[in-house]
Amino acid sequence: MPVRLPPMFDMTGRTALIVGASRGIGRSIAEQFVLHGARVILSSRSQADCEALAAELNAASGREAAKACAFDFGDVTSIRDGVKQAVACWGVLDTLVGNAYVTALGTEGELDPAVFAQVLTINIVHNGVLANAALPALAASGDASVIFLGSASGLAPSPSVAAYGISKRGLMHMMQNLAVEWGHLGIRVNGVIPGITRTPTTEAYWRDEEGLKARVAGWPIQRIGEPEQIAAACVYLASPGGRYATGQAIVCDGGRTLVGGNTSPGGGLPAGFKQP
Numbered sequence: 001m002p003v004r005l006p007p008m009f010d011m012t013g014r015t016a017l018i019v020g021a022s023r024g025i026g027r028s029i030a031e032q033f034v035l036h037g038a039r040v041i042l043s044s045r046s047q048a049d050c051e052a053l054a055a056e057l058n059a060a061s062g063r064e065a066a067k068a069c070a071f072d073f074g075d076v077t078s079i080r081d082g083v084k085q086a087v088a089c090w091g092v093l094d095t096l097v098g099n100a101y102v103t104a105l106g107t108e109g110e111l112d113p114a115v116f117a118q119v120l121t122i123n124i125v126h127n128g129v130l131a132n133a134a135l136p137a138l139a140a141s142g143d144a145s146v147i148f149l150g151s152a153s154g155l156a157p158s159p160s161v162a163a164y165g166i167s168k169r170g171l172m173h174m175m176q177n178l179a180v181e182w183g184h185l186g187i188r189v190n191g192v193i194p195g196i197t198r199t200p201t202t203e204a205y206w207r208d209e210e211g212l213k214a215r216v217a218g219w220p221i222q223r224i225g226e227p228e229q230i231a232a233a234c235v236y237l238a239s240p241g242g243r244y245a246t247g248q249a250i251v252c253d254g255g256r257t258l259v260g261g262n263t264s265p266g267g268g269l270p271a272g273f274k275q276p
Contacts, residue, residue: 008241011095012037016238017086019073019130020099022049024199025149028227029097029234030057034065036235038095041069041086073100074122076129083133094141095238096134098127099149103164116163123167128174131189135182142186145238148175149230150193152253168193172249179247188246192233195253197225220255 016033020026022044030040034057042050050068057066067089071082087093102122104115131146138144153161154168172191179189196205206212206224216222233250236242251257 009235009239010037011235011239014038014095014238015041015090015092016095016097017041017043017069017083017093017134018097018099019043020101020149021097022046022053024201025194025197025227025230026097026099027053028231029099030066032228032231032235033095033238034061036239038065038238039090040066041089041093042066043069043071043082043086044100045072046070073126073130074102076126079126079129080133083130087134087137092141093134093137094144096131096138096144096146097149097234097238098130098147100126100130101149101164101167103161105161106163107159108162111163119163120167120170123164124170124174127171128178131178135187138187139182139185143243144185144187145242146175146178146182146187146189147234147237148172148189148191150175150191150249152193152195152251152257155193155251155253155257175249176247183246188237188243190237190242190245190247191249192230192237193249193251193253194230195225195251195256197227197230199227216254216256218259220259223254225252225254 011033016038018026018030018040021030021042030042030053033040042054044050047068047070050070054066054068058064069082069086069089072078102119104111104119127148148171150172151168153165154172158165175189175191182189196202198206216224230252233252237245
């Protein structure tokens with residue numbers, strides 16, 4: 001069973017739109033937000049997946065805590081229309097979590113320029129479109145939190161996923177720009193930067209226990225992360241406990257990028273890793 005944090009992290013009365021919510025870290029963020037009292041609007045590309053998760057969260061919480069609002073994060077018009085529909089679910093919005101992304105395998109020299117541009121556009125520009133579409137509702141709340149999910153690949157060179165790592169670093173810079181621009185509106189903008197986390201996307205990392213043991217041996221915390229540990233950082237940033245933090249990136253990577261980054265032995269892609 002998940003463990004509930006103290007009252008300072010109570011999210012009762014808050015309403016959050018979580019983009020990229022149907023699985024992995026996004027799903028865990030939705031679960032923890034509901035567990036801590038919030039209402040959530042779940043978005044991914046699949047309305048059916050969002051509705052299934054909403055039904056689970058509502059049943060587990062014994063209240064109407066979740067609604068589904070799928071839209072295509074790869075399309076600007078769909079993002080803008082989707083945010084309008086999401087705000088209409090409960091008529092308010094004070095928390096936004098940007099967890100949708102695309103990636104591409106390969107070094108800068110290997111990637112097709114069109115693919116490189118697509119990764120940068122969706123992971124940076126479309127997150128900006130998402131935030132700006134939600135801006136009127138967030139500003140109206142007077143106490144809003146925007147959280148973007150970055151990646152350890154954006155902290156240190158990541159040649160095997162060059163476009164993705166560059167896009168995630170750019171996303172964190174945009175996060176800080178928005179923190180400066182929107183602070184006077186009562187909107188805090190922060191980031192959470194996961195390292196390798198146990199999700200369906202990263203199965204190639206953790207399904208081989210012996211290989212994983214060798215991979216993490218040199219890390220300060222010698223294991224990969226769990227989704228709820230990333231979600232806990234999001235709870236902090238969205239709750240009363242995080243009201244004096246803005247423009248910050250909380251790194252949850254077990255210390256991996258402190259001791260060799262992503263290019264050291266054990267830092268690259270495992271055998272069998274497939275693009276999500």
